Amino acid sequence: MKLVGYLIFAFWLSISVYAYPEFQKFSQMNSGRTVNCAMCHTHPDGPNGAAFGQIGSLNAEQIERLNQARAAFDPGRDVNSPILNAFGNHIIKTLGKTKFLEYRSRPKELATALGTSSDLDEDGVPDAREYLEGTHPLNKANGNPWLLFVHNFKRNKVHVVLIFLATVVTIYGLVNLLRGAHAAHELSQLKK
Ligand SMILES: [Ca+2]
Numbered sequence: 611m612k613l614v615g616y617l618i619f620a621f622w623l624s625i626s627v628y629a630y631p632e633f634q635k636f637s638q639m640n641s642g643r644t645v646n647c648a649m650c651h652t653h654p655d656g657p658n659g660a661a662f663g664q665i666g667s668l669n670a671e672q673i674e675r676l677n678q679a680r681a682a683f684d685p686g687r688d689v690n691s692p693i694l695n696a697f698g699n700h701i702i703k704t705l706g707k708t709k710f711l712e713y714r715s716r717p718k719e720l721a722t723a724l725g726t727s728s729d730l731d732e733d734g735v736p737d738a739r740e741y742l743e744g745t746h747p748l749n750k751a752n753g754n755p756w757l758l759f760v761h762n763f764k765r766n767k768v769h770v771v772l773i774f775l776a777t778v779v780t781i782y783g784l785v786n787l788l789r790g791a792h793a794a795h796e797l798s799q800l801k802k
Contacts, residue, residue: 629647629656629657629658630711630714631656632717633714633717633720634646634650636717637742638744640743640744641742641745642744643744648695648746649741650694650697650698650701651663651693651694651695652664652692652694652695657693663693664693672692675690675691675692678690678691679694679707680707681707682703682707683708684706686703686706687702687703687706688703696730697730697737697747700730700737701720701724704723704724705720709723720738720741721739721741721742722738724736724737726738729747730747730748731746731748732750733750733751733752733753733757733758734753734758734760734761734762735754735757739754740753
């Protein structure tokens with residue numbers, strides 16, 4: 611009976627609506643990039659289905675975590691929903707479920723509400739900006755190219771400076787070597 615009850619509950623969950631495509635659609639339209647559900651969800655097709663990261667595949671422990679996340683109406687609660695990735699869970703923790711649902715009708719304001727302090731993939735582009743620009747907030751190789759360049763330059767500036775100095779020294783040495791060879795050649799010509 612327990613198994614039957616679990617299967618019925620899993621089926622009920624699988625036909626329930628847990629996806630909020632308003633945000634995915636906004637991000638795609640605002641950025642002009644192709645954005646799928648994987649920006650916030652575990653599965654790129656969203657939570658409804660029976661594949662990994664979708665509601666139909668969850669075990670009892672994962673359903674418990676899902677329900678805890680669904681009940682996180684107020685901000686500040688640590689949530690770890692199995693159908694959400696780290697960005698999705700971060701949104702719910704930052705805003706709370708109640709506030710998050712309010713932004714369905716004005717998805718652009720979600721970025722403002724998230725603020726600019728969080729950068730989950732530490733690529734120098736805040737999560738909220740990645741949402742606006744349609745890049746993935748958990749992929750440090752995916753983001754505004756100029757911001758990624760500046761961030762990587764700052765992170766590796768010591769190495770960049772050392773490589774530059776090594777290159778200058780090498781060129782300087784080569785120039786002097788060529789000059790020495792040329793002078794030696796001219797000297798040998800004069801002696802003939
Ligand atoms: Ca980022």
